Amino acid sequence: MITGKNYIGNALSAKGSKEFRTFDPLLNLETEWTFYEASEAEVKQAVDLSWDAFSKYQEISGSRKAGFLREIAHQIEALDDHLIQVYCRETGLPQGRAKGERGRTCFQLRTFANLVEEGSWVNATIDTAEPNRDPIPKPDLRKMSVPIGPIAVFGASNFPLAYSTAGGDTASALASGCPVVVKSHPMHAGTGELIASAIIKAVEKTGMPNGVFSNLNSSGIEVGQQLVNHPKIKGVGFTGSIQGGRALFDMASRREEPIPVFAEMGSINPVVFLPGALRTRANEWAKTYAGSITLGTGQFCTNPGLLLGIKSDGLNEFVQTLSDEIVQIEPSSMLHPNIISKYRDNKKGMVGEPGVNVVADYTTEVAENHARQAIVKVAGASFIKNPKLHQEVFGPFSMVVECAHEEELIQAIAGLEGQLTGTVIAGQKELVEHQAVINALQNRVGRLIFNGVPTGVEVCPAMQHGGPYPASTDSRFGAVGIHAIERWVRPISYQNWPNVSLPDALKDENPLGIPRLVNNQVTSEPI
Numbered sequence: 001m002i003t004g005k006n007y008i009g010n011a012l013s014a015k016g017s018k019e020f021r022t023f024d025p026l027l028n029l030e031t032e033w034t035f036y037e038a039s040e041a042e043v044k045q046a047v048d049l050s051w052d053a054f055s056k057y058q059e060i061s062g063s064r065k066a067g068f069l070r071e072i073a074h075q076i077e078a079l080d081d082h083l084i085q086v087y088c089r090e091t092g093l094p095q096g097r098a099k100g101e102r103g104r105t106c107f108q109l110r111t112f113a114n115l116v117e118e119g120s121w122v123n124a125t126i127d128t129a130e131p132n133r134d135p136i137p138k139p140d141l142r143k144m145s146v147p148i149g150p151i152a153v154f155g156a157s158n159f160p161l162a163y164s165t166a167g168g169d170t171a172s173a174l175a176s177g178c179p180v181v182v183k184s185h186p187m188h189a190g191t192g193e194l195i196a197s198a199i200i201k202a203v204e205k206t207g208m209p210n211g212v213f214s215n216l217n218s219s220g221i222e223v224g225q226q227l228v229n230h231p232k233i234k235g236v237g238f239t240g241s242i243q244g245g246r247a248l249f250d251m252a253s254r255r256e257e258p259i260p261v262f263a264e265m266g267s268i269n270p271v272v273f274l275p276g277a278l279r280t281r282a283n284e285w286a287k288t289y290a291g292s293i294t295l296g297t298g299q300f301c302t303n304p305g306l307l308l309g310i311k312s313d314g315l316n317e318f319v320q321t322l323s324d325e326i327v328q329i330e331p332s333s334m335l336h337p338n339i340i341s342k343y344r345d346n347k348k349g350m351v352g353e354p355g356v357n358v359v360a361d362y363t364t365e366v367a368e369n370h371a372r373q374a375i376v377k378v379a380g381a382s383f384i385k386n387p388k389l390h391q392e393v394f395g396p397f398s399m400v401v402e403c404a405h406e407e408e409l410i411q412a413i414a415g416l417e418g419q420l421t422g423t424v425i426a427g428q429k430e431l432v433e434h435q436a437v438i439n440a441l442q443n444r445v446g447r448l449i450f451n452g453v454p455t456g457v458e459v460c461p462a463m464q465h466g467g468p469y470p471a472s473t474d475s476r477f478g479a480v481g482i483h484a485i486e487r488w489v490r491p492i493s494y495q496n497w498p499n500v501s502l503p504d505a506l507k508d509e510n511p512l513g514i515p516r517l518v519n520n521q522v523t524s525e526p527i
Contacts, residue, residue: 004035004036004193006217008214009212010210013038013045014036015039015042016038016039018036019034020037020189021033022187023090025092025337031089033190035217037217037220037222038223040222040226043223046216047227047232050211051179053208053212054147054149054178054179058146058177065117065174065175067206068208069174069175071206072166072198072199074202075197075199076198079194083194084099084102087101087102090160091191091335092332092334092335092369093335105162108162108459112171112172112485119514123143123491124505126516126517127140127519128519140496141493141495142502144491144505145489145491145492146490146492147178148234148235148490149234150181150233151235151237152228152235153165153167153180153182153183154224155167155182155185157335158299164182164188165215166195166198166199168480169479169484170199170237173237173488181233182215184216189217199213200213228248229251231256234259235259236261236262238263238264241265242392245265246265246470249261249473262474267301267305267392267467267471268390268419269306269420269423269454270308270419270423270445271424272308273285273308273318273426274424274425274426275314276427278309282318282321283321285318286322287325289398289453290322290325291329292304293326293375293396294329297396298394299334302420303396303454303455304454304455305393305398305399306399307398307399307401308403308412309402311402311403319400322400327363331370331373333369334370336369340369340395343371343394346391346395347374347393351374355379355382355386356377357377358374358375358376362374371395373395374396375397375398375399375400376397379401380404383399384408406436416444418445418446418470418472420454420465420466421445422449423448423450423453424437443468445467446465457480459480460481461483465479465481494506508526510526
């Protein structure tokens with residue numbers, strides 16, 4: 001049942017005076033659920049409770065945390081069709097997408113459960129003492145990763161499950177030993193409350209400390225600002241716009257004690273088409289990319305918004321087929337009237353820039369909140385001179401950049417802002433022949449894709465879902481995969497510490513049985 005209330009730890013609360021509702025974009029009307037925005041007092045209560053919980057939660061064993069994370073996944077699955085129905089109501093997305101995202105969310109939780117149960121993620125490093133070393137004795141030093149404290153997680157508009165209440169930020173933070181306070185996204189507050197209820201059930205069932213998780217409703221920016229400015233919040237996870245992420249980053253930097261903000265913000269995901277691939281497979285790639293650009297109404301952070309190539313008959317054929325194919329795809333609903341309004345404004349603004357020509361635009365009447373897909377084309381020289389053409393148009397939109405020669409292509413790529421992904425469509429020999437192009441692209445992205453599409457982010461240890469700014473605020477880390485846990489920890493060294501008082505990960509006998517770096521050798525053996 002959706003109550004519209006906030007979870008302050010394990011208790012429901014609705015003390016604020018501001019109310020709001022979510023929106024059904026398919027029916028084009030508000031849902032029946034009323035939500036109560038968290039008051040300043042409730043925000044403070046949730047953070048204070050999380051700080052109290054941290055003193056206990058950081059000491060909980062990996063096996064108990066693993067049980068907690070698995071129970072969260074179990075409780076999410078127990079919500080069954082009710083969760084799917086609310087998700088679809090609040091997003092306009094189909095049931096297949098909802099079920100797929102639920103599966104991914106639970107997979108992430110179970111993956112982190114396996115990680116903390118095994119235990120080697122703490123990166124235990126030991127250098128034993130050499131008391132007789134000449135001329136200075138060497139002390140015994142032992143280092144491991146420890147959690148930093150309560151984390152504020154901001155729900156994402158386009159992924160109500162996988163990047164929101166129990167998504168990658170929350171799962172990795174809880175796995176590390178950090179409590180979480182979620183600022184639920186106002187576009188899917190009902191979905192957020194259901195997931196929060198599942199987490200709270202898991203908290204109670206597994207005996208986790210009250211306050212290890214809270215969920216706060218918010219229709220504006222005030223709750224988020226209060227969270228980031230609270231001195232007991234020690235880190236922030238955010239997925240959203242460049243403007244929003246940068247505002248949080250700046251706010252966190254101005255605190256008396258600055259804290260890290262790990263924000264994944266924006267990307268146009270450049271795709272480079274090398275000449276050989278277009279000579280042989282232009283039509284095939286055009287059809288593939290028509291589907292990728294419109295997938296999920298273009299509402300993916302990895303949507304291919306920029307297609308670059310060198311002037312040729314192959315590129316002309318690609319653009320023509322892409323234009324023909326994309327207008328045959330039935331438009332679908334965007335997540336919210338606010339999002340489609342921004343899409344229309346940004347699309348109009350991009351089309352109005354000098355040198356930009358529309359080559360495909362869906363002109364038939366569409367249902368309310370459905371987006372008309374479009375392809376535009378611009379010369380490489382114009383693209384290089386105009387940074388406005390580098391900006392993301394969130395939705396089913398892509399720009400083709402026709403470069404005069406390879407040097408111009410390299411210049412266009414090198415001038416891009418940081419991106420999540422970069423794709424190369426080429427024959428294998430072309431990778432060698434155009435190494436300068438590949439090098440330029442590699443310097444601007446977090447993930448390089450060969451002969452594929454950027455839409456789709458596999459959850460596995462080798463995935464990097466981040467990139468140079470403004471794709472993310474720290475290109476070393478992302479919210480996908482087990483290494484996301486590294487954002488919420490810091491290293492600590494113990495010097496000449498009594499063995500009996502060391503954490504289990506650093507004790508001589510290695511009671512956890514984990515691999516450790518001992519005197520520059522990886523071993524699981526006791527010392």
